[in-house]
Amino acid sequence: MEFKLGGNRIEIEPQREGSVFIHEGMILHMGPELWLEIDGRKHKANAIKIDDVWWVHVLGHTLQFEVVEPGINGDDDDSGLTSPMPGKILDVLVTVGQKVSSGDTLMIMEAMKMEHKIIASHDGVVEKIHYNVGEQVNQGVELLSLSE
């Protein structure tokens, strides 16, 4: 089974015996509740799946694991200049064809009453600007295209 955690792909195949799962010396007991056993100590865990992501709370930490569907091997580029959340474009600081360097501010958008900068993740040339000042954007949409 494959997951993504913070952009990294991880494979895992825990040993399973009925409702008990084992991995790296840790034991997970699965009943109506989840109990994780490490060094003989049991800890309650919480997990819930939302869309393709497992949200896991364990030992005071909250982690998100995206399920990678078997067979799919798309090299989806996480460095895309996408909108981190729904909001409004306040300013576009570049034009199509402009050369930009990693770290340059390309756009400014407003969401949750705060301004957020959209910053170039690598050097390149602006190929397309998908939204203009004043437009509302949804979460996850691509705001600009940047050549490699």
Next chain:
Amino acid sequence: MEFKLGGNRIEIEPQREGSVFIHEGMILHMGPELWLEIDGRKHKANAIKIDDVWWVHVLGHTLQFEVVEPGINGDDDDSGLTSPMPGKILDVLVTVGQKVSSGDTLMIMEAMKMEHKIIASHDGVVEKIHYNVGEQVNQGVELLSLSE
């Protein structure tokens, strides 16, 4: 539609328009949450069905309504001498054939670390004793039969 509330049967057919229900001047708005409107004021309500009983929390009160299946007209006698909860019979104070009066203590059972008396709901003669001292009983089982 018919319900039982505290032994009484009540019939109700609220007016319905889509997700709005009306009864005796009260309006219920049904969305992901329940909002009851009385005299223009909205109050949040909570409801959940467990087995055949609707548990309703409204205006600080908690009520239970048992659904009466249409067609069923059984005059089930709620004055039956049934076990109010799982427990153990501690004492049987009557014998078969004994005449008892309403209010007489017939049995003593223990549950939740307390003693509870099973009391005659009407005058009658003990017809059958279903459990003896020391036996475990489940909730809702008939403990004794009493003639009318």
Next chain:
Amino acid sequence: MLKRILVANRGEIACRILRACKEAEIESVAIFAANDAGTLFTELADIAIQLEGYGLAETYLNQQQILEIAVEQGCDSIHPGFGFLSERADFAQAVIDSGLIWIGPSPEAIAKMGDKITARIVMKEAGVPVIPGEEVDGGIEQIIAAAPSVGYPLLLKATAGGGGKGMRVVYDEADLETEAKAAMREAFNAFGDDRIYVEKLLTGSRHIEIQILADKSGRTIHLGERECSVQRRHQKVFEESPSVALDSELREAMGEAACAAARAVNYEGAGTVEFLVTPIGEFFFLEMNTRIQVEHPVTEMVTGVDLVREQLRIASGEPMSCGQLSMRGHAIEVRLYAEDPANNFLPAIGKLKRFVSPTGPGIRLDTGVRQGDEVTPDYDPMLAKLIVWAPSRKESLQRMARALDEFVILGCTTNVRFLRELCDHPDVVDGWTTTDMIERLWPEGWNPDMELSISSAGLLIASACESSNYGRIIQHSSGEVGKISPFSTINRRLP
């Protein structure tokens, strides 16, 4: 400094103690019976060990097994909570004999106070006033012989007892034998000891108790009073501090008497001295509870002292951390029971499908359960305690009313509404709380003060939900997949 504590209890008080351990950075070991697996307190422990056996005697009252676990798990101490083994001198002694620290007073102090007759005698000697009564040594004949000199109404109490178990009021000589037998049976089941003694029933009295703390350096202080007069079936349901019945003079006199009681048995740790206070302001020693008390939070909120953490400090030999006390405002605790107050407070069972507790300023919830938990008949029906604090008694009652209105519990009958109605009952508002209050106000039993529109509203909701298939949740989890067919639900839709 303690390093690893075994908490020999369950439910709400186990949660309270386990959280105190966590905060004090002391490791904790919980023990649980099979039917408590997965409940809240097992979650809060660093280590949770399942007890073998069934029933109380084989599990939470099984001294041998508990001691073995404590030793195996490398514990250095045991906290007994309340109930269960908390007032068993033999267990305290066995803990000490195993080389562990007993978080509580000495076995001698427990024994003296636990035997209610010895306690009466010790208190008399220490100059603490006791209730008129007869220190009979159990046995039905002795009780019958002692009764006439005490007079009716009288109270039968378990010599080994507490918590209302084995306690019976007798108004008439005709009922004496039946009630005495019932009391003896209950006492035997609860404490393994069927001795009963006889006291005068002081009607119209208040139950007021004084919290004390005593450390190994010899300091003994009192932390003011709690009034716990509102009781049903001799179990407290509504507790507050301070009491409207005490002025500073009476408070100091009772506080002094409580400290004298503690010193008379070389008391160490947290303890409570219970008194009955008559309408004219006399007070009588009832008993001393040699453990933390269910209602300790009201004292914590008024004094700002963390009593459980002080227990841990004192047990480890440190002096208590509280200096000069600064009492402030008013606190009220209500006990949330799984019971039907409209049916003589009969315990109830069920699954807590909804359990939404109030939040906001001045609210504290000490709970042993959370949404989804099952209330079983195996244990005491107390689910949780809701405690509020506010600057004044009036504001405290208003806050409690607000909090109880917000509390939603579906799936198990509870006393929430009963508690809510107490908050604005004139006798409670005016402070006319006495131990016979509930019988006095509702001699025919309590029923909710419910306008017709409420039941009508409930009916509308139930019928609308039923006809529209509202809120039916079908959970597909590993264990349950396929058990419930969605089609059966659809079939039951009404036109």
Next chain:
Amino acid sequence: MLKRILVANRGEIACRILRACKEAEIESVAIFAANDAGTLFTELADIAIQLEGYGLAETYLNQQQILEIAVEQGCDSIHPGFGFLSERADFAQAVIDSGLIWIGPSPEAIAKMGDKITARIVMKEAGVPVIPGEEVDGGIEQIIAAAPSVGYPLLLKATAGGGGKGMRVVYDEADLETEAKAAMREAFNAFGDDRIYVEKLLTGSRHIEIQILADKSGRTIHLGERECSVQRRHQKVFEESPSVALDSELREAMGEAACAAARAVNYEGAGTVEFLVTPIGEFFFLEMNTRIQVEHPVTEMVTGVDLVREQLRIASGEPMSCGQLSMRGHAIEVRLYAEDPANNFLPAIGKLKRFVSPTGPGIRLDTGVRQGDEVTPDYDPMLAKLIVWAPSRKESLQRMARALDEFVILGCTTNVRFLRELCDHPDVVDGWTTTDMIERLWPEGWNPDMELSISSAGLLIASACESSNYGRIIQHSSGEVGKISPFSTINRRLP
């Protein structure tokens, strides 16, 4: 006595005020935008009225519409909470002109303190020390002209502002123009006023504020300090009282200065005077917040004063109810934000599929959300405030750590873990909290201090759940029946 209050706010602070109304037995009217329908605060009001329109300007900032609703609903007063219209003198005046009571200080006091430049001048006159800076009147040229005399690093602040909006640190002249423009834009969007002024950035300082109360009888008192130094993006995240940096002498000096500041504008109600305190113990007036503050609960827990209820008393013309204060123990508040602290605190959205808050002694939760609620990008990402009280600062930090460990939130990224790590960070434990602390400790941004075993454990859990179909809930409610087929779930089971 007030009879019916309109609460012109939403979320957590609306809940706080509505509960205070309930407790004070005053009727309450909530107003809500369409996208807030069904949220917690609308539940807690006696009457909830939906606002027409979309966006802040048409709803929560729509003075005309709010006033019309207040009059239509027969309200006698308006409580503005914090943010939104709370510091709008014109709104306060309009409320008064409509014949209603404004629960807050006079429009004149708001105007004087709200215009940061006027406030600086009034404070200088009242003998309250202010931060070195230039009271420029806005406009990019004036800012550029004033900067050199103030020197770098400097702070651009919105003249009409507060809450970190329109505030920018400039370390280098090269960035001045860009940052000033951004600040002006943000200020305009937040306050409808783009004026900016310039102050020296006092690095290594602490943000310490004094709570005051003033009633119509002329009594003005201070309720001690709150230290709010731990900030990210100039917004407070961790607040406590008392501050380790103040001794009783400095506390009294600052308290006196705060009361002088309040008296200088004939202040009425609850207010906060903010100061920067330098490492050598100088203090400078920052600004006065003429409203209830987000972090007011820490003062409530230390002083035992219910500040919101006192606001209601004072507005109705009664004297404040608190007499001689008795400060006790230590309180800490953390602000729970829907944000990703590992990604420069970027706000986050999502549905709160699990929201299980801690309970037990010394815990207070002031929340605007509960399990099942959606966090949208429409409003401020603050979800709730978790406040703890304990007898000492150390115990308070231990309690907060315990509480945050218990807090389970799934479905929306929050700063819970960041807050948890603050609790035992040596600088926090030792009290070395300064306003630049987060940048100082994590110059490259914060990342959770997570052992490999944690992510490994998470991975095990995710894979086990995925392969065993655990915890998939399909809800069949009226609106959703049939939307999700159980078969699609079964199909996705892995072998």
